[in-house]
Amino acid sequence: MATRATKTTDTTWLRPTGTPGGIGESAPRPDGTLKVTGEFAYSSDMWHEDMLWGRLLRAPLAHAEIVSLDTTEALALSGVHAVLTYEDLPAPVRHYGLEIQDTPVLARDRVRHHGEPVALVAADHPEIARRAAALIRVEYRELPVVTDESSATAPGAPVLHPDREDPHAPHVPHPNILHRQPVLRGDAEAAAARADVIVRGDYEFGMQDQAFLGPESGLAVPDEDGGVDLYVATQWLHSDLRQIAPVLGLPEERVRMTLAGVGGAFGGREDLSMQIHACLLALRTGRPVKMVYDRFESFFGHVHRHPARLHYEHGATRDGRLTHVRCRIVLDGGAYASTSAAVVGNAASLALGPYAVEDVALEALALYTNNPPCGAMRGFGAVQACFAYEAQMDKVAAELGLDPVEFRRINAMEQGTVMPTGQRVDSPAPVAELLRRVKARPLPPAEPWRSEGADGPDIRLLPGGLSNTTHGEGVVRGVGYAVGIKNVGFSEGFDDYSTARVRLEVLGGEPVATVHTAMAEVGQGGVTVHTQIARTELGVQRVALRPADTAIGSAGSTSASRQTYVTGGAVREACVQVRAEVLARGRRRFGDRHPAWSGPGLGLDGGKVVTAEGEVLAAVADILGEEAVEQEVEWRHRPTRPFDRHSGQGDGHVQYSFAAHRAVVDVDTELGLVRVVELACAQDVGKAMNPQAVVGQIQGGTVQGLGMALMEEILVDPATAQVRNPSFTDYLIPTILDTPELPVDVLELADPHAPYGLRGAGEAPTLSATPAVLAAVRAATGLALTRTPVRPEHLTGSG
Amino acid sequence: MRVNLVVNGRRQEADDVWEGESLLFLLRERLGLPGAKNACEQGECGSCTVRLDGVPVCACLVAAGQAEGREVLTVEGLAARHAGTPGAPTGAEEAARWRARPADSAAPLAPVQQAFLDAGAVQCGFCTPGLLVAADELLEREPSPSDADIREALSGNLCRCTGYEKIMDAVRLAAARQSEAG
Structure with a gap:
């Protein structure tokens, strides 16, 4: 086995070993074999x-x-x-x-x-x-049912929960409003007076389902x-x-x-x-x-993604600078609270998108209605806003005669930008760079259905596909861009921690690490990352994972793109403590044999204690003998603060995550059918702990966003509030035929506050995929398209 | 009623089967073979795909009694079915980039199973058994499928985690290795 010692004088987390299967490698899933043989036991x-x-x-x-x-x-x-x-x-x-x-x-x-x-x-x-x-x-x-803002807040409307005692109840304008969060910064009124153009829009976002398969x-x-x-x-x-x-x-x-x-989760x-x-x-x-x-x-x-109605007003000067944003986001929380209040906090604090704007007046709120309860789904309040603000950005750019990517670049936030909540962004925010990367990618060839020497078109590459509805007649192409911002981790002052226990012992002459957490592996690959962290920090090959259970303390939720950061951070910290204990025992036992024992820079590599120069001091097996080392830690990220109830000001978020998409679509304008030809993504992940897995996350999130753009919607009868399509026959998620090539460009700009510099990655791609596809369909058709998902009748004017 | 059938090459018998039970229920709940999955039970998702006398079917749409006297192949039988074939050397240029499977796994896997692991095509894994059975059947029928062929053949199998890109990679990889192995 080839191992490699690294030059460093630090024994803390920055000292990776060369252990194969460690962080930064596309290590295989520990549950992979069971999952391909059919033996893995799902619930x-x-x-x-x-x-x-x-x-x-x-x-x-x-x-x-x-x-x-x-x-x-x-x-x-x-x-x-x-x-x-x-x-x-x-x-x-x-x-x-x-x-x-x-x-x-x-x-x-x-x-x-x-x-x-x-x-x-x-x-x-x-x-x-x-x-x-x-x-x-x-x-x-x-x-009688209430199903939207006007019916829920009408005089005499039935009140869903008349005896509310929750903390939001005293502050809401109506008992059917679950929570309302304003964000006020600068002077939007005065800034509006400076604007050369003002663009307004009303947008509607349908109810999406997580549609996990298990x-x-x-x-x-x-x-x-x-x-x-x-x-x-x-x-x-x-x-x-x-x-x-x-x-x-x-x-x-x-x-x-x-x-x-x-079998998948996605918030549901x-x-x-x-x-x-x-x-x-x-x-x-x-x-x-x-x-x-x-x-x-x-x-x-299970709860669904909140449907939303959004009103936006953007102002800009002739030279392409945003003057202000005013908006109002109304989320339908349905009959019970679930996580609606936190979704409101996200929608409000991320309502502007990844842009630097100093003068802002906005509010987000969630309703109680008789519709199905809504709560967590990948993107959590940031998705609905992104659909609307990205549509607005294209609209303002068009009004100014600017290229939409250039207009975004001019206004892109960066490290140091102050959010509308007053929080200064203190780690990389490469918004302009992500856009530049997706734009610089070569465009896919036009008319992909034609190929040299073929008798006729490959209908599978046309809108409508095997339905054989066109051979290219009425088909037009469009290209669209979008970029989004998502918070990572639980926000607004939540005590967001994770617990990990790591044990190192010698079995069969070889050191073996055992990692125990209560983290829910839902497919994201957190279990793989835990084995990688243990290998890197402890220099072992063999890592065993205990089943996740309540015999150990909480790992927090597998949501909010937080598990690699928080439980990963806990596993790392437990490993660091185990390593320190191994070194201390080694010093006690062998310290008089070599002067390096008393110096800095010792690490574990290949089952040995090694110096920074790679010199072997002792075998871990000889230090531990029959005795195991075990450490349990509770690990927390930086604390956050609640948003002020009236102004929305506060350092509410732990970390921000960014992704940009470029969508290329072919649209059959006669039938209203869309084929996405390519959906390219660029995302900053801080550190790709497992490059193959993180690309898989980005592609999966991208396709959920594609589904929201073109097909996915739970239809609720507005007269009865009854669900009309509770099946995979009637609620459509993308198949492999609906899905295009998904090139991914991964940036690794370290966040100095996060373990290994990593940035939570799972949700950001779900945000920008939807508005990018919508922008491409608008570019192809010239239609305004203010709601998502887009259905054929919206494109043909027949609905 | 009693149902006799051959599953993964072994004769099986189930008693007290209710007439309304599906082949999927028979496999999962009576024969201890939960590999075929129950994601929709209405023939839309393909997660219960098995082969019935060689033909891929949604086991949820086949009545248990319809399997009487017939041969069923499930994901649990894939590796054994391929065990007689030579291994999967990675000679092709494309294939050479992929990782070997973990050294600690036991019996050899079928080429599509190994390719799904190597390509990162498994996340939650709930769709994986159905996709493996479908992809294996595709490669048996069409050893060098085009991308459009792969998409067409797998269009009855929903996956919610991967966005399908790495599933495409996995099937291409399995095809490359298979043709290399000759």
């Missing part, structure tokens, strides 16, 4: 002898009183072991929620959205459970002492636990959670789904209970 694969199947009955109406509820027939069905309603809840705590505990575990006398949980069944077979649920007789009295599912196994073990797919074990235990009436230590395999597993329900059924029946949603139920089983 829906859980199985237990003697287990029952759980099933939920959901409300068919969006707003109704429950007049009566009769479970007699359901209970009488052979094979049914339990039917539970609100009356069966075992503890005084009967609500849960991530920020505000306003969500009923089971409805008591009122349902507030289509699909709200009403009753539970446990049975021998999933089909029996389904039939039993259908036998529960519920009489509803339908109530359905909500898990297995609850009761123990002999009234406690329960829960195996589940989630984004944050400890947040689940904090919400589950009180509803079960159990102390947290009697609810033991282990992460089961997670931040809120609870079947966790409490499976535990309730298991504790009631004394049998293990498995619950698995089908896709129809999954659309009701």
Whole structure:
């Protein structure tokens, strides 16, 4: 094995070893082989002898009183072991929620959205459970629905939560407004007077679904002492636990959670789904209970991305400088709070985009309505804003007769720029450079469907594809650009920490590191990064990962692009402490044998203690012998501050993340069909911990943004607030045929405040992909296109 | 009812199968083969793709009883099916850039399985079993597919994590290695 010592005099984190599979390499996933052989155990694969199947009955109406509820027939069905309603809840705590505990575990006398949980069944077979649920007789009295800002705040509008006690309640202008955050800086009124052009626009953003492929599912196994073990797919074990235990009436230590395999998340597993329900059924029946949603139920089983209406006003001088921005962002939070307040904070603080503007007046707010609850999805409030401000940037550029990329460059923020919140950006912000890179890339060839010597066009490369709807007639090309800004980590003063335990011991003569965290691996590759950090910091080859569970402290959420930063930071710190202990023991045992033991610059490499010059002082195996070294740390990033309620001022964010896209599209203008030809991205990741994995994150985020531009939308009937397309037949996500080449240009400009200089990467590409595609379609068609997703009828004028 | 079938080359028998059960349920819940996945159970996502007498099908749309007397290949059987073939030397220029699989893995994998790992085509992995079965069938039928061929063949398999780019890389890689191995 080739190892390489590096020249440095520091024993802290800047001292990487040459250990193969360390940071900066495209190390393979530790769970990869199991995932390609079909052996990896996802939450829906859980199985237990003697287990029952759980099933939920959901409300068919969006707003109704429950007049009566009769479970007699359901209970009488052979094979049914339990039917539970609100009356069966075992503890005084009967609500849960991530920020505000306003969500009923089971409805008591009122349902507030289509699909709200009403009753539970446990049975021998999933089909029996389904039939039993259908036998529960519920009489509803339908109530009027509120579905948007005007209906929710109209005089006499039904109030979703009349007895609010949450911290936002005293400050909102209407009880159906969940949270409102203004951001005021400078004097937008005066600045507007200096503007040569003022451009206004109204924009609409549809409701997007995370559409992770692994359905909500898990297995609850009761123990002999009234406690329960829960195996589940989630984004944050400890947040689940904090919400589950009180509803079960159990102390947290009697609810033991282990992460089961997670089939994607994208924000949709931040809120609870079947966790409490499976535990309730298991504790009631004394049998293990498995619950698995089908896709129809999954659309009701998790929150969605907030649909939004956005009004923007941008002013600029003739020379292309923005004078001011005024805007108002209205997010539909649906029936329950979920993370809406934090989404509002993001939308407000990032509403301008990555531009330097001194005079700003804006507000963002979230509504309570009878629509499906909305919460976390990749991009978290920054996505909706980016769609609108990037449309505005193109519009202002056109008004000024400037190239849209040049106009963005003139106004691009950079390191040192002060955000509208007053926060100074103190690490690289290469906005202009990212745009320059995507623009400099050669354009893909025109009319890709024509090839030399072929008889006719390859219809697969045309809009409409295999539907064979055009051979090039009516097809026009467009190119569009966009760039976005996303915060990394939990913001606004949240105590955002992670816990890691690292053990180093000698097994079979070789040092082996074991890493234990509660981090939810949801596909992002955090587990790979943990093995890489341990290899780099401890100079070992073999790294074992303990399953994520609640036997260790919280790792925080796998969201907000934060896990490589925060749990990665915790693993690194634990490794550094383990290394220090190994060196201390080595000094005690062998310190008199070589003067270098008392000097700086010692590291671990290839299972040895080495000097900065690469000289071997001792083998780790000889230092440790039979004794392991183990360290556990809780690690925090820099603290943040809340935003002022009135002005929005405050150092609210930990770190900012930037990506830019260029979209090239071919549009069949007669049928309104779009084929994205190429969607190129440039993103700064600070440090590519695993280059292959980070490119995969960027490509995946890019395609979710593409989906939002052209096809993805949960359709909610405005008259009834009922969901009309809860299936993959009717809710379309991009297939491999809808997806173009995705070239990615990764920058690594270190953030001096972050571990290894890294920058959270998972979300930023989801922001700018959507507006880039929209800009390209506008360029091709000349249409204004103020809503996303764009449907064919928007392009043909037939809808 | 009782269902007899051959799964991954082994004769299997399941009793007390309810007539409404799918082949997917039979495989996952009665035969202990959860490799085929249950992402939509309505034939839209391809995550349950298996081969029924050699033909790729969505196991969720096949009634368990329809599999009576037939042969099923699932992701769990892919490696063994390829075990008789020579390994996957990386001679092609394109292939040479890719990493070898981790040394600690056990049985040899099928070329598409190895290529998915090497290309970084696996994230959450929920779509992976279905894609592997579909891609393996493609390469059996068309050893040197064009990019458009690959996209067409895999268009029934949804992936939400990768954006498909590395899946394209993986299939190209498997094809290159396969043609190199001759």
